[in-house]
Amino acid sequence: MTDRTAESRAASAAPAEPADAPAPLLIPGQDAEALRDHAVATLTRARARTALLTSCVDEDDLTAQHSPLMSPLVWDLAHIGNQEEQWLLRTVGGHDAVRPDIDSIYDAFEHPRSERPTLPLLPPAEARAYAADIRDRVLDVIERTPLDPGTPLLSSGFAYGMIAQHEQQHDETMLITHQLRKGPAALHAPEPPAPDAGDAARLPAEVLVPAGPFAMGTSTEPWALDNERPEHQRLVPAFHLDTVPVTNGAYKAFIEDGGYGDERWWAPAGWAQIREHGIAAPLFWRRDGNEWLRRRFGTVEPVPDDEPVLHVSWYEADAYARWAGRRLPTEEEWEKAARHDPATGASRRYPWGDAEPAAEHANLGQRHLRPARAGSYPAGASPLGVRQLIGDVWEWTSSDFLPYPGFTVFPYPEYSKVFFGGDHKVLRGGSFAVDAVACRGTFRNWDLPVRRQIFSGFRTARDA
Template sequence: MTDRPAETPKTAQGATARAAQGQGATTPAPPAPGQDAAALRERAVATLTRARDRTALLTSCVDEQDLTAQHSPLMSPLVWDLAHIGNQEEQWLLRTVGGRDAVRPDIDSIYDAFEHPRSERPTLPLLPPAEARAYAADIRDRVLDVIEHTPLHDGTPLLDAGFAYGMIAQHEQQHDETMLITHQLRKGPAVLHAPEPPAQDTGGATALPTEVLVPAGPFTMGTSTEPWALDNERPAHQRLVPAFHIDTVPVTNGAYRAFVEDGGYEDERWWAPRGWAQIREHSIGAPLFWRRDGGGWLRRRFGTVEPVPDDEPVLHVSWYEADAYARWAGRRLPTEEEWEKAARHDPATGETRRYPWGDADPAPEHANLGQRHLRPARAGSYPAGASPLGVRQLIGDVWEWTSSDFLPYPGFRVFPYPEYSQVFFGGDHKVLRGGSFAVDAVACRGTFRNWDLPVRRQIFSGFRTARDA
């Protein structure tokens, strides 16, 4: 299997130089009015610090043996991620943005995600844990000095609105998500702890309409104004979408269990051919980490075994599993443009929002993000985060598979290098939207596009269904 897109960014040959000069790039949006250099510096430092605090949590809660072990051939050793985070920060922020001398050019190749697939990384001469920590900390100290002394508005795309700092903060948070996946795959007792999602007096999913009608008409998809948006989210463009119905909440464990117990994994007619071959070859009969317990089901979650909660969004299902469930239910997965219209379009005003609830940055009352909790909230939670039409939990909780292949938008231009998005375009990867409880707000917005292979199950993925109106 190929590496997950969160492995990027990569410093390709000459890419940083082209980005710094602005050659062939789409310029990020200018800063918002009143967003001066001091405010941008404060934002850059705070966002990078939040990411590093999370990295420290994920790498300090286990011993050196766990840090250097490969807990699954699908994932890197945690210590590889730690040093890779520091190396990318060195290449982009210290060398390219800051123009400083290289600190460890000798390790660039070792931590090149494109050069070494995950299955090979334990065989590389990786920095040991103490050295990896010291290296990442040293780079961060130097980068903080760069932030203090480098102009944030110098007319080049890489620095406008502090884009480079946002890109690296998103990169670190994406690797934090992959490290959290590694923790889920890791055997052994629980080492991570977090409070339960808040109990919300919503009556649960049963008190809500099962689906919402999204009326036909145009809407603006993508963005040309979000300062830290990535190239695959650009540019903003009009889409005409026919009317459709979409689930009010993500598909729950209870609903998915009905599919399992109805023999869904034994009935070829629900499955795409490659999906059917996949589940037969690997004897898959339920979401990853589920196992039967008499007449019920248990799941393993970060080292704890517990009953599968029926009212939570289903988690750890592949695109093939989501697609099969939708067929069994007489429905389908939403397209990417349907998902984004449901999440961002306000039919009453015709406006396109940054998030379902409006333009304000995510707050705890809006969505389950940032590893504040180690599970999805129950279906129907976060009414303050609902879309104008009343669709719940479009941001946070679980990544949501769509039916769409990962393709460029009309007018797409590479920025800052082809290996971020362009090399993944095509029919091999399916688009996921919305983020999960494992995603930080800096790497999740109404336009954010994730993509992965349709066989992936270890990721924090769920889905909701749709139907034509």
């Protein structure tokens, strides 16, 4: 998951109020006091999750690097506090630095993840105390600082939303670290609600999304990030899209048909990747006789056929789609399916409408530690009947991560601009590990096409 929001170098280098920044609008009908309460509640929810992820293991686990792909958990903990200090305490609040001596240590651009265990990191108790001290000071900043619509970082509390998203993104990366760590389960959660079996059985395999224009992106979502902006028109030809994400059972058929051994289905770089690393199944899967097992947060269990497939790279998703005689949807196809209302021509915030996500809409926020079964959450369906577009698994698209027409950097280039190009593929929709503040119909995630440790799945499409 992208955990790039508000990283250190940009906080010290970018002006607090860029002249060309797209100012978020005030949330309609929400006064300043309600907006402050919303910001505090969102930040508090993020901090409670951070505490859970860092208190359920011992200090050795917190300071260990469980994979060179990930930071030690204690690095993420102090980094969260350091970003909050730089953006909310220093930039927004105008306060003197509390710990300028650690800015470089927790600069994600200066130190790749593989190097972070070698740094003089704050030990767990000191990291917790530092993050708590910064939060106490920030709550005072929120109380005392006017929400000035003429100041882009403060309009609609944008800076507070940016930092809440940053913390939740790091919470998702910490959950990935928990999945990668060896040893017994440290996290527990209830199972997702089961779908109505009859309802799920009646779902069509695919849905026709009719041709026509739609409004992609946003110019009004108050806490949207720069790569989601501005709203612009896209003309999308008609296409068919899977009603639900590709399931484990469907993916097993690809494996059993020799999909990993047939070069026809693979992009050249993907074929080289699976051959070099001996990849023959999704990450964390292993075969035991005639049965497929997986490791999930310290527990080994049979792979459930009716659950969306998880931990596959873009190359694996693309190969499956080719094998099935289909393709991955483009980013604009995915967003049109998720947001366009054919009855009104409007683009919704979410598939179900403009209301904030609730438990009946989507599997979000680490409420459960797995995707829900395919066909779940009928209340979260799009107007055309596509399900589980939000939550459960990040969905790979065929699109490279590129700027929208009229893109403007805000509040600094290192959030999005430096990642634009053909190296990164776009993922949409969020996963069970994503909080609602960092997931909406316009939200764009991106990653390298080899990545498998992320909570990624996919659905397929075909031309109409």
